[in-house]
Amino acid sequence: MEHKHQVIVVGGGPAGLNAAKYAANAGCEVALLDSATRLGGQYWRNTGNEIEDQATHHDFDQGSLLMDAVTANPRITHYPNTTIWSAAILDDEITLRTQDDVFSTTRLILATGAYDRSLPFPGWDIPGVMTAGAAQSLLKGEGVIAGKRIVVAGSGPFLLPVASGITSHGGKVVGVIEAAGRFAWLPEILTLLQNPTKISEGLGYLLTLRKAKVAMRFKQAVVAAHAGADGLLDSITVANIDAEFRIKSTYSLQCDVAAIGWGFTPDTSLAGALGLKEEVAADGSVVVVVDDNQCATSPQPEVQVFAAGEITGIGGSGLSLAEGAIAGLSAAASRTNLRQLKKLRRRAHRFALTLQRVYSIPAGWQSWLTPETIICRCEEVNYEAIQDVSEKFGADDARSAKLMTRCGMGMCQGRICSRNVADLLNSPDSDRIKGVYRPIIAPITLGELAQDGLL
Amino acid sequence: MITFTFNGLELTARTGQSVAAALLSHNERITRLTRISGKPRGIFCGIGVCFDCLIIIDGKPNQRSCITEVKEGMVVVTQDGA
Known part of the structure; x- marks a missing residue:
């Protein structure tokens, strides 16, 4: 119609x-x-x-x-x-x-x-590893707690409502692992103080987590996931990381769900x-x-x-x-009311930029990868293949990487991997923009196209 | 309550739940095996973006289990190769 x-x-x-x-x-x-x-x-x-x-x-x-x-x-x-x-x-x-x-x-x-923005790491394709947003949508949208022992990890304020939501609905969060430092907010304290509702929201989550004795760990990241004999997530490797996100030391943590979000x-x-x-x-x-x-x-x-x-x-x-x-x-x-709205927007925008600075993601995550680490989940293209594109053929663009490896050619159309591939290839901005271009926005079958008279 | 089958097994779900959520509430975490390495996959993004939780629903393959509402009598089968 x-x-x-x-x-x-x-x-x-x-x-x-x-x-x-x-x-x-x-x-x-x-x-x-x-x-x-x-x-x-x-x-x-x-x-x-x-x-x-x-x-x-x-x-x-x-x-x-x-x-x-x-x-x-x-x-x-x-x-x-x-x-x-x-x-x-x-x-x-x-x-x-x-x-x-x-x-x-x-x-x-x-x-x-x-x-959710996802960063690849060894084992991130194991069932049980999911985005923080997935754990949240399961809880809020479906009334399901994602697992029995849940780790919430990554970076940014979104981790707090996810962990606190699971906790207050009777789920077991075995740790909240934040890559930024405990005092990462200090340099931006003035902006924070101008947004008191954000402070009270954040404190509410922290209080829930404290009551449930959930451990908050800072300057740490999940750098590997391991499957049990059933193929499902059994444990993760957590690293103490430096300011560039490079691994300093590691320890192991048992969990059946790792809900990880690196912003959006x-x-x-x-x-x-x-x-x-x-x-x-x-x-x-x-x-x-x-x-x-x-x-x-x-x-x-x-x-x-x-x-x-x-x-x-x-x-x-x-x-x-x-x-x-x-x-x-x-x-x-x-x-x-346009003027008042623009004032509101200016204030919210300033807060958004502050968040981006506090929870920025340096390139050190690339050192977590092994040659076998999957980069494109759909087409199962690993890090070694992407490295070849850049080292052997000197390519710095998603199109070359796509043609040579099939990364970004699967069902998700590069929604999960294109940003990471661009980072790994050190692509110029123009190529990052081209990399997210999709003429077909959602998958459609040839049969449906034919029915529409478009074939 | 809704009743559906997963790989022949009869399971229950809450009305309005997605297939992925219903499966997860019965601790069923694998929706498909990948077509290249045959490795198991399950729910990842939870909002229909990543196409990792593909599954066969009523004979139709490549259905996103995280955004497909489970219906009475639905026949859900693990997808081997996607």
């Missing part, structure tokens, strides 16, 4: 919800497309059971109000379970295709969010397919370039594309909400 809308928002998380709300309140007719069944995004994992959601999320109230406002707004049509596989600008119109539908508009707001990677697949201008941010991730009104640089000026939330740079829900609101207003050409 074909659908035409005045404004289309893609993504039902904090940024997308606020974008839809503000655009609709400013008089626009809005379609909100989301791949999930229920609104909320990865941040407000909305299971449809409000009592449980309240218990697993520290600010579900805010999300609940926003989701209700969006659902109740007669100017907003919500399309759930809507996965876009192709995006293009044709005849002064933006066309988005899903398996069954074609959506078109001249004003698009992208709020496609982010997913923006999902700019749609932005890339539309040819929007992208750049490499300070944290090394590829982000959409936007102006003061969240307007992206579109290859065709006849259509307007806005971007909000994590795809313009990792910054958390507060920044996403502010950017979403500004994008919604801009798409509706309204200026109501």
